[in-house]
Amino acid sequence: MRVLVIGGTGFLGGYVLKALLERGHTPLVLARRPRPLPEGVRYLPGDIAREVPDLRGVEAVFYLAGIIRERGQTFREVHLEGVRNTLEAMERSGVDRLVHLSALGARRGTGSRYFETKAEAEALIAQSGLKATLLRPSLIFGPGDEFFGKILRGLVCQPLPFVPLLGDGGFPFRPVYAGDVAEVAVGALEKGVFGPLDLVGPKEYTLRGLLELVMEAVGRKKPFFPIPLLLLDLLVPLLSPLPFAPLTLDQYRMLKLGNTAPFPEALKGLLPRPTPLEEVLPLYLRC
Numbered sequence: 001m002r003v004l005v006i007g008g009t010g011f012l013g014g015y016v017l018k019a020l021l022e023r024g025h026t027p028l029v030l031a032r033r034p035r036p037l038p039e040g041v042r043y044l045p046g047d048i049a050r051e052v053p054d055l056r057g058v059e060a061v062f063y064l065a066g067i068i069r070e071r072g073q074t075f076r077e078v079h080l081e082g083v084r085n086t087l088e089a090m091e092r093s094g095v096d097r098l099v100h101l102s103a104l105g106a107r108r109g110t111g112s113r114y115f116e117t118k119a120e121a122e123a124l125i126a127q128s129g130l131k132a133t134l135l136r137p138s139l140i141f142g143p144g145d146e147f148f149g150k151i152l153r154g155l156v157c158q159p160l161p162f163v164p165l166l167g168d169g170g171f172p173f174r175p176v177y178a179g180d181v182a183e184v185a186v187g188a189l190e191k192g193v194f195g196p197l198d199l200v201g202p203k204e205y206t207l208r209g210l211l212e213l214v215m216e217a218v219g220r221k222k223p224f225f226p227i228p229l230l231l232l233d234l235l236v237p238l239l240s241p242l243p244f245a246p247l248t249l250d251q252y253r254m255l256k257l258g259n260t261a262p263f264p265e266a267l268k269g270l271l272p273r274p275t276p277l278e279e280v281l282p283l284y285l286r287c
Contacts, residue, residue, distance in 0.1 A: 001189070002026045002057060006048060006086060007064030009035045011144045012101065015182035016062060017041055023186055028058065048082035049073075052089035060097035060189055061090060068114060068146055069248055079117035080124070087128050098132040099185050100125055104198055105259050106136060112253045122196075133188040135181065137199035138259045141277060142178030143284040152214045154246055157287035162225040163215070166232060166255060169208030169224065174200040174260040177275035187270040198261045202274040207255065210277075217281040229256070 003020055007013050008029035020027045021040050028042045029035070030052065037043060046053045048065060055061070063086055067078050083100070090098065106118035125132050141148045155163055176199050184199060205213070208224065215221060232252065240249040247255070263274070 001059045002028070003060045003062060003189070004028045004030060004044065004055060004058045005062045005064065006030045006052075006082070007062075007066065007101070008037075008041070010064060010066070011142075011146070012140060012178055012181060013064050014038075014144070015142065015178045016064060016185055019179075019182040019186045023190070025186070048085050049077050050085070052085045055089050055093035055095050058093065058095050060099065061086060061095060062185065062189075063098065063100045066101060066103075068251065070113075070250075075113045075117040075250075079114070080120050083121040083124055087124060087130070090130065091128070096130050097189070098125065098130045099189055100132060100134050101185075102134045102136045102196070104136045104138045104200070104261055105254070105257060110253065110257060112250050112257070114250050114254060115257075131192075131194055133185075133194055134196040135185055135188075135199055136196055137176050137181050138201070138261070139173050139175040140178050140181055141175045141280060145178065148175075148210075148214065148281065149285065151246065151251070152211060153218065153285055153287070156211060156214045156218060156220055156222070160225075161222060163211055163222045165208060165211070165224040165226045166252075167229040168226060169206055169211065171207045171255055171258040172204055172260040173207065173210060173258060174204045174263075175210070175277050176201040177277075177280055180271055180275050184267065184270045191270070193266065193270065197266060198264050199267070200261050200263055200274075202263065202276055204260050205277070213277060213281055214285060217285040218287045220287060 003025050005027050017027050028044045030044045030046045032047045034043050065078050103118045106115050108119050139147050236252045237249050239245045
């Protein structure tokens with residue numbers, strides 16, 4: 001199958017391209033400028049923020065573009081306007097199959113622009129009438145990820161003799177491996193699985209538990225220093241715009257919401273053995 005991958009040069013895109021190639025598909029990657037791509041992957045010039053080019057000959061589209069921090073691009077540009085432009089290009093070209101990367105927790109009224117723009121994109125897709133699969137992952141982990149590889153690693157590896165902890169660290173999460181997300185994405189395309197699909201790993205953790213796993217993976221042992229949420233509610237908005245801020249205000253709001261769900265029955269057929277976090281973290285985390 002000839003598949004266009006938007007966001008194919010990003011963290012998750014590499015895993016999806018690998019899965020598509022292994023299963024005999026022909027991936028194309030849309031990007032503003034040529035990038036090094038795996039053998040067998042074609043480059044298609046285009047800019048989702050302006051207009052997605054003609055897609056005739058494409059049989060399906062994967063929309064994986066996303067950001068978790070606004071640096072030059074905004075959540076609205078990437079998560080919403082890019083989706084709108086993609087849907088218009090698909091309609092012009094007669095492409096009716098979409099696999100879209102949304103987020104577990106995507107909904108209005110959260111105060112998180114990340115979640116809210118993802119929810120707006122889901123609404124656009126629902127109105128389009130396309131045969132769409134909406135992937136809603138929890139935290140995604142794997143080599144190259146930002147949350148474990150940068151944010152949590154940064155909290156553990158900084159030179160202070162303690163690890164800062166948001167409140168009591170009891171916020172729940174159910175992380176999912178990037179390779180598993182790719183396997184589900186390609187499997188859903190091949191098997192015609194439509195509608196929303198929560199993507200979670202085999203086990204739920206608290207934020208405190210995740211930090212303990214990161215400490216174990218990098219060989220550090222430090223006590224926690226809980227910071228009251230009332231204090232963080234005042235400090236984070238002030239520090240968030242600074243380039244060295246460990247957390248943005250949007251990320252802080254998402255952490256306080258937690259990000260978990262039961263392992264859905266529909267996922268079992270696509271992912272018989274979800275990858276445990278403990279197997280992967282030691283392979284790529286270092287201080």
